Amino acid sequence: MAESKLNFIAGQWIAGEGEIENRNPSDVSDVIGNFAQASAGQLDAALEKARDAQRIWAGYGLERRQAVLQAIGTELISRSEELGTLLSREEGKPLAEGKGEIYRAGQFFTYYAAECLRQLGENADSVRDGIEIDVRREPVGVVAIISPWNFPTATASWKIAPALCYGNAVVWKPANITPASAVALTEIIARQDIPEGLFSLVMGSGRSVGQRLVESPGVNAISFTGSVPVGRGIATAAVGNFTKVQLEMGSKNALAVMDDADIDLAVTVALGGAFGGTGQKCTASSRLVVHEAIHDAFVEKLVAGAQAMTVGHALEAGTQIGPVVSEAQLLENLGYVDLGKSEGAELACGGERLSLSHDGYYMSPGVFLNTTNDMRINREEMFAPLTSVMRVGSYDEALSVVNDTSFGLTSGIVTRSLARAAHFRRNARTGVVTVNLPTAGTDYHVPFGGRGESSYGPREQGRAAAEFYTTVKTAYISAGAPE
Ligand code: NDP
Numbered sequence: 474m475a476e477s478k479l480n481f482i483a484g485q486w487i488a489g490e491g492e493i494e495n496r497n498p499s500d501v502s503d504v505i506g507n508f509a510q511a512s513a514g515q516l517d518a519a520l521e522k523a524r525d526a527q528r529i530w531a532g533y534g535l536e537r538r539q540a541v542l543q544a545i546g547t548e549l550i551s552r553s554e555e556l557g558t559l560l561s562r563e564e565g566k567p568l569a570e571g572k573g574e575i576y577r578a579g580q581f582f583t584y585y586a587a588e589c590l591r592q593l594g595e596n597a598d599s600v601r602d603g604i605e606i607d608v609r610r611e612p613v614g615v616v617a618i619i620s621p622w623n624f625p626t627a628t629a630s631w632k633i634a635p636a637l638c639y640g641n642a643v644v645w646k647p648a649n650i651t652p653a654s655a656v657a658l659t660e661i662i663a664r665q666d667i668p669e670g671l672f673s674l675v676m677g678s679g680r681s682v683g684q685r686l687v688e689s690p691g692v693n694a695i696s697f698t699g700s701v702p703v704g705r706g707i708a709t710a711a712v713g714n715f716t717k718v719q720l721e722m723g724s725k726n727a728l729a730v731m732d733d734a735d736i737d738l739a740v741t742v743a744l745g746g747a748f749g750g751t752g753q754k755c756t757a758s759s760r761l762v763v764h765e766a767i768h769d770a771f772v773e774k775l776v777a778g779a780q781a782m783t784v785g786h787a788l789e790a791g792t793q794i795g796p797v798v799s800e801a802q803l804l805e806n807l808g809y810v811d812l813g814k815s816e817g818a819e820l821a822c823g824g825e826r827l828s829l830s831h832d833g834y835y836m837s838p839g840v841f842l843n844t845t846n847d848m849r850i851n852r853e854e855m856f857a858p859l860t861s862v863m864r865v866g867s868y869d870e871a872l873s874v875v876n877d878t879s880f881g882l883t884s885g886i887v888t889r890s891l892a893r894a895a896h897f898r899r900n901a902r903t904g905v906v907t908v909n910l911p912t913a914g915t916d917y918h919v920p921f922g923g924r925g926e927s928s929y930g931p932r933e934q935g936r937a938a939a940e941f942y943t944t945v946k947t948a949y950i951s952a953g954a955p956e
Contacts, residue, residue: 475504478656480676482515483522484669489515489677495652498565498796499786500831505563508652511675511682519644520691522670523615527642529668531612539589541665542638546582548661549575549630556657560626561787563653565795565834566750568788578630578658581917581934585638588936592639605950610943612640613717614693617686619679619707621699622798623753623856625651626658631917632696633662635938637672644673644692646683648699650799652676679703690714694941696933697721698755701854701926708929719930719941721755723854724882724923726912727875728758729897731868731888732766738909739767739887740774746885746911747860748782748838751797755927756883756905756913760851761862762871768864772842775862776821779838786831794858796834803834806857810839813850813861819843824859846874854880868893876902881924883912904928 475494479486489509497503511519530538549556557572564571594609616636620629629647636643647655659674675682683703687695687710694717697707704720711718728746730739746758763771785792797803803826810824824839841861844851851861865871875884885907886897894908904923905915915921920937922928931940 476506478506478508478652480509480511480515481659481663481672481674482511482519483673487515493649493652495563495650497562497833498798499562499788499833501833503562505653508649508656508676511677513681513685516644516675516677516682516685517689517691519670519673519675520615520689523642523644523673524691526668526671527612527615527640530637530642530671531640535589535592537666538638538640539586541667542582542586542589542634544665545661546579546586546634549579549582549658553579556626556654558788559657560651560654561795563651564622564625565787565798567792567795570750571787574624574627577917578626581627581630581634584917585634588635588638592939599949603951603953605952607948607950609946609948610639610939611946613942613944614641615691616641616643616942617689617692617695618643618645619683619686619695619697619699620645620647622648622651623750623755625654628698629655629658631921631934633672635942636696639939639942641694641942642671644675644686646675646677646679646686649676649678684710687711688714692716694718696941704929717930717941719933721922721928721933722926723856724755724880724927725760725852725854725878726756726758726880726883726885726903727760727762727878728884728912729871729875729886730761730763730767730771731871731886731890731893732764733889734767734887735889736767736771736774739771740778742885742887742909742911743775743860744778744782746913748779748794748858749911749913751794751836752838752858752860753798753802753856754913756915757856758885758912759855759860760846760874761860762865762874763862764868764871765864765866768862772821772862776840779840780822782838784827784835784837785829786833794838797836797857798834800834802856803836806836806855806859809850809855809857809859813841813844813848813859816848816850817843818848818850818861846877852878872897872900879925880927882927883907883923885910885912904932
């Protein structure tokens, strides 16, 4: 009998109104555990308790808050091997990526631990004589965090850490497909010196618990990462309550490979960007925009590189690409392979379900050639180990194709030309631009977010996070004259 894992609600570990089973996508015979599903009443209790706890937490001294975040970060970093193994087991990313994710999650907490002590305001003289103005940030209140499965610990951490740093309470609904990583992180947070109810974990489906959470007037801010349709629904619910909202959604990131590129570097960058995390990244390089002068040489190496990648069990040594997260995602991916072919794209390699020694959701990395930017495979986020090559005749055409998308999270260029790199950096219409680097892979101390349908609301990470997790207060002080 698999172990039952509980929700952490209003300071108590409690069973829900039901449970879901969590299985390993690398080996579906491996049951990771059963996970409680919160009831509507439990969610409401979490929100009510969070309100009181937030006031107590905001009244803690800065060093006391800093110590809590530092302890969470240090523990994540020191347990990255163990927790990374759990993460890879339930999500399917290769172990090195799982461990790296936990380590990075720890860094979010240690970064925001330090930020607790760096919350400086502004001051100004009034336009009226004898009056001074003090501008400072205060906590926004109770924050609902809704996180996805593809980075189950890192994405949640880059929301939870700043939320706590800036004095807020958190009610966290993780993706139901990766609950084990959520429980592991919650166990660490729950042991800290925090007021009862400051942090609650409410596992449950998006349609029930998630929807109730985003519709609740007891929530002051919602931070979400996931798909565009769900994000749109959350924005609508948030506006109805005048709740602050921040959405990070899909993308269709392009990597431009220029005729002056180092081809081997370009291939490495493209393979890493397209197939890292099994292509299940909002920053994945799913459109490769390649100058015709080097197109054939690049494609030959790209396809050979994709074919040489080892697909396997996430926890086995040598695996470069793990399984996709679920049967539903695999079927959707295979549907996109059929769609691409029906649109006239040439599938040069991969894009097939693989049967390996373990029964899992394995798929070979696929490369489409001779694609055009109006094909649906180049317009819709596939979240799959699939990438498309488009041939262009000039830098200007490449830039125009890169920008021809409804999304706008990341874009990259591989070039030796300083002029093109500089022009691209200024003119690519994305929130993140990379030069001679994959479109995926960002730092924690600088802003992250996109344009168009990729993001809505203030940027995440770094100091930019303060914009979302705080509200500004402007105080006017007339001290009078000394006696
Ligand atoms: P969703 O947008 O459905 O899920 C993201 C999170 O939102 C999960 O925690 C989910 O809960 C929750 N959720 C779902 N419905 C609601 C709702 N009505 N109200 C509140 N919360 C809700 O993404 P999927 O996991 O279904 O993935 C589908 C596609 O979304 C992917 O193929 C990919 O294209 C994109 N995606 C993009 C991500 C990114 O990083 N930008 C991350 C994940 C997905 P639950 O899972 O329990 O239903």
